[in-house]
Amino acid sequence: MVIHGFPPFYMAGSEVYTYNLCQELTKNNEVYVFTRIENPYEDPYTYYDEDYHGLKVRRVNKPLRDYTLTDKYLDPKIDAVFETFLEEIKPDVVHIGHLSHLSTNLPEIARKKGCPVIYTLHDFWLKCYRGQLIKPDLQICSDPSDENCLDCVKRTFKDKWDIEDVKVYRKHMDAVISQIDLLLSPSHFLLDFYKNNGVDDKKLVFSKYGFNKSIILPKKRNYENDSKISFGFMGRVIPVKGIKILLEAFRELERSELHIFGSVGGQKVFLEKYVDENIFFDGSFDNWEINKVLEIIDVLVVPSIWYENSPLVIQEAFMAGIPVITSDIGGMAELVENGIDGFTFDTGNKDALKSIMKRIEDNPTILNGLNVSSTKVRSIQDDAAFVQELYREVL
Structure with a gap:
């Protein structure tokens, strides 16, 4: 190999x-x-x-x-x-x-x-x-x-x-x-x-x-109208991953959390302006500890601006029972069925992403109606x- x-x-x-x-x-x-x-x-x-x-x-x-x-x-x-x-x-x-x-x-x-x-x-x-x-x-x-x-x-x-x-x-x-x-x-x-x-x-x-599939533990989650939603990002914190779009979209939400799991490195000085009481840069993680990361996340966001071909993180989220919001291009759009196990949005469109996140924040019970399953994961x-x-x- x-x-x-x-x-x-x-x-x-x-x-x-x-x-x-x-x-x-x-x-x-x-x-x-x-x-x-x-x-x-x-x-x-x-x-x-x-x-x-x-x-x-x-x-x-x-x-x-x-x-x-x-x-x-x-x-x-x-x-x-x-x-x-x-x-x-x-x-x-x-x-x-x-x-x-x-x-x-x-x-x-x-x-x-x-x-x-x-x-x-x-x-x-x-x-x-x-x-x-x-x-x-x-x-x-x-x-x-x-x-x-x-x-x-x-x-x-x-x-x-x-x-x-x-x-x-x-x-x-x-x-x-x-x-x-x-x-x-x-x-x-x-x-x-x-x-x-x-x-x-x-x-x-x-x-x-x-x-x-024996590593990631599925968890059944139930949301109430007043549930506080934790959005998450997992991956390299680099421009092509759409991190700026995600941060700008999230800043217009009011009572949710955003957890960024990934190494920031030298970009920290440029991203510090986005930090507030609801945005957390949690750093990189060992893949063997992925359950600890997934336990924190209610909704995974994959906002990449390039044609990602088959992101592992989307399928890892599905194994954990976590819905995904992702860009509507490339292999990302193949994996996520809009309105079924997550949502897709117009790639690079901050307002489109914000609209989906805001809808979930205002009505968390939407997540209860999604059918997120590990059966589609090989x-x-x-x-x-x-x-x-x-x-x-x-x-």
Whole structure:
């Protein structure tokens, strides 16, 4: 299993999902993980092996910050470490979760070693260097054309690229995709994006994320007319997550609470103006302690302004019996049925979000009529069984 970050050092959605999948796969298979770590106190490209919760993990040190776009996707030194790794473990299949900060040559290296390659898509990275189809000015990119990509590169990296460089880059990424046997997509939106952008639909497989449903405890909640509602946000506190929209919408409510669970980091100075007696920046949390977080939240808000493909937090909320308010685009809109297990709103529209939150604040019993169920969430056992069948298919 190849992934650009892995617990306990990286705990975003793709990393946590990959960890859970590996744990389930290891019950019937021998699983090795190849990942990176950022340790500024050790030499670059040194690596070490460890047993992490029963998983055999090789962590390669890559502490240098990426200053150019090329640094972000091509790395001959990572290639060399990976090739040695494959020679040592001799895997039957290589399953990739993400290649950012590693090297896009890894699929070709695996194929040359006789290993079929499966890739789980977590974003748009194989077709959009930012991975999120969003421009530096936070506007959604509806067309990842050569011209639009060049504009993004010039505004983000110090590369002196022209349109021909972009064409070479995009041709390279298409070659990377050609080395992959199957691409798994957890949302129809993401699958359709790749299909509409030239990927052979025979390679594309819809496969929802699986979850360890024994970890999150469901709780039946009943609300009265005077119940005080606790809205919650879980995730990285960064602009594309729509955090500013959420804070501005919530400030116009009167008697609810808002809990922000996620690392604020250097943005704290910019967000302090939003702090009042009803807004709490609770900091990051260990995913193993997720029940403590979900216990506080009555309604989860996922206001992202980019095409999130299948947010884990939405499905984690459903397992806990918590309704979700989310943006009406991408995989978010696939997961939440408006008026059934939550509400959707016009992406980026502060007033639309405020209207929904205010309606819940004024009439909390609305929540009693929602049908939030964990049955629509796939188990990690079903997920792993399906993935194993795909492994057999490509062998």
